Each structure stands twice: as C-alpha cells, then as structure tokens.
Amino acid sequence: MMRGADIEAAAAGSWHSNGSPPQVREAAGATRPYEPIRVPSDESCGPSSYRPSVLASERVLLWTTPHGVTFQNQLEQLYPESYVVKLFFVMAESLDERTRNDYGAGLLHFNQFCDRLSIPEQDRMPASEILLSIFIADAAGSISSNTANNWLAGLRFWHVINGAQWHGERSECLRHVQRGLRLLAPSNLNLQHPPITLESLIQLHQGLDYSNTFDTAVLAIACLIFWCGCRLEELVIPAFDSFDMTKHVTRSILPIVTQESNNVRYSTFHIPWTKTTGNNGADINVTSRDHLTCPHAALFRHLEANPNVPSHAPLFSFQTPTGAWTSMTEQWFLKRCNQLWGP
Incomplete structure (x- = not known):
C-alpha cells in the first residue's frame, strides 16, 4: 500500500x-x-x-x-x-x-x-x-x-x-x-543572501499589523523558523495548488496543548514530513521566551486570530475579511517579509 x-x-x-x-x-x-x-x-x-x-x-x-x-x-x-x-x-x-x-x-x-x-x-x-x-x-x-x-x-x-x-x-x-x-x-x-538575525526578526515584528490575520500568520511562521529550527517548506505550502496531506501540517493537530516546566511554557506538535526524516516527520518543540518575538506567543496569537479555519486546512491558513479562509504560501510569506526588510 x-x-x-x-x-x-x-x-x-x-x-x-x-x-x-x-x-x-x-x-x-x-x-x-x-x-x-x-x-x-x-x-x-x-x-x-x-x-x-x-x-x-x-x-x-x-x-x-x-x-x-x-x-x-x-x-x-x-x-x-x-x-x-x-x-x-x-x-x-x-x-x-x-x-x-x-x-x-x-x-x-x-x-x-x-x-x-x-x-x-x-x-x-x-x-x-x-x-x-x-x-x-x-x-x-x-x-x-x-x-x-x-x-x-x-x-x-x-x-x-x-x-x-x-x-x-x-x-x-x-x-x-x-x-x-x-x-x-x-x-x-552568486550573491549570498545575508542571514536572518534577531534584529531582522524584531524589525519584522515591529512592521506587521496584528489586527490583520495574514500578518499574524507571517509572524508565527517567522518566529518558529528562527527559534525552533524549522524550514519554511516544512510549515508552509509552496503554492495554492501544491497542498499534499502527506507532507504539510494541517489544523487537524489542534488543539495544541500548553504545558509548563520550571515556570516555562512550552508546546509540541508533529509535522508529517521534513527534508531529513522524510515521511517520518518530526516533533516541533515550541518554548516560550522572554522576548517580543516569542514563538509560543506568536503561534497562539495566530491560532486565536483564525478560529474558524477548518481542520483539513494547512496550519497557517488565515481568515479573510469576507469570512472565508485561504492558505499561506511560501511566495506570500517571503514577499511580505521582503517588504519590511527592504532590498
């Protein structure tokens, strides 16, 4: 099979x-x-x-x-x-x-x-x-x-x-x-792209509009990539027509449980595929940090801002002003980041 x-x-x-x-x-x-x-x-x-x-x-x-x-x-x-x-x-x-x-x-x-x-x-x-x-x-x-x-x-x-x-x-x-x-x-x-630094992440945080569900999803993705060592392709679909349920994490993993140890909050969720493990996937450990780009806070802000997205949708889908929802794509995510980071 x-x-x-x-x-x-x-x-x-x-x-x-x-x-x-x-x-x-x-x-x-x-x-x-x-x-x-x-x-x-x-x-x-x-x-x-x-x-x-x-x-x-x-x-x-x-x-x-x-x-x-x-x-x-x-x-x-x-x-x-x-x-x-x-x-x-x-x-x-x-x-x-x-x-x-x-x-x-x-x-x-x-x-x-x-x-x-x-x-x-x-x-x-x-x-x-x-x-x-x-x-x-x-x-x-x-x-x-x-x-x-x-x-x-x-x-x-x-x-x-x-x-x-x-x-x-x-x-x-x-x-x-x-x-x-x-x-x-x-x-x-042959130009090498500069690395994404903490200063870059702070700049992104300061430039996004958190009353906008799209921007809320962008920050959550960026913080998980930076703090949790994820790859973009492990969190976001390449394009609208390229969703693959065997590779892309969906909202079916919800609810994500928050736990606490030594006064530190953390959560874990599973992604079905990674570049190194293939279809074995991996567990993503999201630990809170005393920083304005805390990945734990960013993830739950995204989930709270987009409560009506169906369980079969990609995890970082977001609601639109019309009440519908759409999936975040790599191109949209990168375009929004580059708008704030400049040339």
Missing part, C-alpha cells in the same frame, strides 16, 4: 489500452492521488508524440524518446504490465514534488535546445557527452552553477527511468564546462 494507492487496479485499467508507452506511464502517475495539481507552463517544446503537454512535475515520467519506448516495450515482453507500472511508480516516488518540478524545468530547457539545433529524437537519449556539454555551455553567463547542476541531475534521472546510459558521469569535457560556467555566472547570481 503506497499512500493508499491501488497500483494493481491502475495497472489493470491500463492493460486494456494496448500497453502503449504513454498510457502505461500515465497509469503509474495516476496511482499518486495526493499529487498537487499545477497549471501547465506556457513554455513548450516543438510538437512531438514523445513529449505530451503535461505538468512540469510529470515530465520525468511521461516524456520519453525512441530509446525509452524501446526500453519499455522490452520490459513489457519480460514482465507483467502491472509490475512495469509499479516500477515507474516507485521510481517517480523517489523524488519529492519540488524536485520533480525542478527536473521538469531542466527537461524543458534541454529539449528546447535540441529543437533549436534540430537534434534528432533518437540522439537525445542516450545524450552524448558532447551534446550535454554544448547544452550547458550554451547557457553560460545566464544561469548559476546550481541551476546547471539541477538540469543535469534531471537529465540523469530521465535517462535512468528510461533505461538509457548516462554519459555525463565521467565526462572531462562536461566537467570543464561546468567549471567554466561557474566562473562566467553573472555576479548577481
């Missing part, structure tokens, strides 16, 4: 579709019921049956090549189709939503590059080391080395899931191109 998904049923449904490669992979994707729904990007490649118009997060699974089609056909000759569906499903599950989106972006850039150079479909996979090197070199001066690494990691995974040899592992040519790209990256891409 994987997230409650009935893989056998999906495989049986795809069996009647004559086992064409896209439909088998779609069956693997369909077994992930809690995947976020995203609006497809306006960017696209040239028309190709190998690259259907799908969400960025689904490209690593649903985009293929002549080599990938041959590989899948070979698998289906050797093993029952339900097992092939499970194979693609489990491989796709090795990546989280954000990584799949990042990899999908890299695949888009690679195939757009190949379209511009009229690279034949059969030459895109396995991609030769010179093709990989020219692709990265073409982007020199416009992307950071981290972006290039993400693009290459996505291409490598795409090769693996399609049973193709990866020629970028020990390529001296590609290694030197990556080194040159780091040196040629625009200076603004």
Whole structure:
C-alpha cells in the first residue's frame, strides 16, 4: 500500500489500452492521488508524440524518446504490465514534488535546445557527452552553477527511468564546462543572501499589523523558523495548488496543548514530513521566551486570530475579511517579509 494507492487496479485499467508507452506511464502517475495539481507552463517544446503537454512535475515520467519506448516495450515482453507500472511508480516516488518540478524545468530547457539545433529524437537519449556539454555551455553567463547542476541531475534521472546510459558521469569535457560556467555566472547570481538575525526578526515584528490575520500568520511562521529550527517548506505550502496531506501540517493537530516546566511554557506538535526524516516527520518543540518575538506567543496569537479555519486546512491558513479562509504560501510569506526588510 503506497499512500493508499491501488497500483494493481491502475495497472489493470491500463492493460486494456494496448500497453502503449504513454498510457502505461500515465497509469503509474495516476496511482499518486495526493499529487498537487499545477497549471501547465506556457513554455513548450516543438510538437512531438514523445513529449505530451503535461505538468512540469510529470515530465520525468511521461516524456520519453525512441530509446525509452524501446526500453519499455522490452520490459513489457519480460514482465507483467502491472509490475512495469509499479516500477515507474516507485521510481517517480523517489523524488519529492519540488524536485520533480525542478527536473521538469531542466527537461524543458534541454529539449528546447535540441529543437533549436534540430537534434534528432533518437540522439537525445542516450545524450552524448558532447551534446550535454554544448547544452550547458550554451547557457553560460545566464544561469548559476546550481541551476546547471539541477538540469543535469534531471537529465540523469530521465535517462535512468528510461533505461538509457548516462554519459555525463565521467565526462572531462562536461566537467570543464561546468567549471567554466561557474566562473562566467553573472555576479548577481552568486550573491549570498545575508542571514536572518534577531534584529531582522524584531524589525519584522515591529512592521506587521496584528489586527490583520495574514500578518499574524507571517509572524508565527517567522518566529518558529528562527527559534525552533524549522524550514519554511516544512510549515508552509509552496503554492495554492501544491497542498499534499502527506507532507504539510494541517489544523487537524489542534488543539495544541500548553504545558509548563520550571515556570516555562512550552508546546509540541508533529509535522508529517521534513527534508531529513522524510515521511517520518518530526516533533516541533515550541518554548516560550522572554522576548517580543516569542514563538509560543506568536503561534497562539495566530491560532486565536483564525478560529474558524477548518481542520483539513494547512496550519497557517488565515481568515479573510469576507469570512472565508485561504492558505499561506511560501511566495506570500517571503514577499511580505521582503517588504519590511527592504532590498
């Protein structure tokens, strides 16, 4: 049982579709019921049956090549189709939503590059080391080395899931191109963001309006991140359409009990996922502090200001002036903080 998904049923449904490669992979994707729904990007490649118009997060699974089609056909000759569906499903599950989106972006850039150079479909996979090197070199001066690494990691995974040899592992040519790209990256891409200090948190506290439920949620998130060592993605959903009940903490954990030890108040709540523990999650210990940015006080101020948000909503959802509610997103949180912190 994987997230409650009935893989056998999906495989049986795809069996009647004559086992064409896209439909088998779609069956693997369909077994992930809690995947976020995203609006497809306006960017696209040239028309190709190998690259259907799908969400960025689904490209690593649903985009293929002549080599990938041959590989899948070979698998289906050797093993029952339900097992092939499970194979693609489990491989796709090795990546989280954000990584799949990042990899999908890299695949888009690679195939757009190949379209511009009229690279034949059969030459895109396995991609030769010179093709990989020219692709990265073409982007020199416009992307950071981290972006290039993400693009290459996505291409490598795409090769693996399609049973193709990866020629970028020990390529001296590609290694030197990556080194040159780091040196040629625009200076603004290499700027390090200053750390968030206690003074920054105080500035945020002083600039927010606590009669506003949105600002109340912003402070609670910021204080938990600063004092409790949380990551933003562990508390807040990336976007409206990316809520995942297996990763994002909801108000179903309420009520959060306050306890006291040695005259110090504290509370604990569980989040279902962290970057280091995966789906084992972690307990967040929120201890009161004698400071105006006390995380315990900020958390309960947020909960008291937003009492009518349903239990299935993300924890840091907030009520709107109309009486409805909406979820805090990473973009909204960062935008509000940056408004107060300035450039």
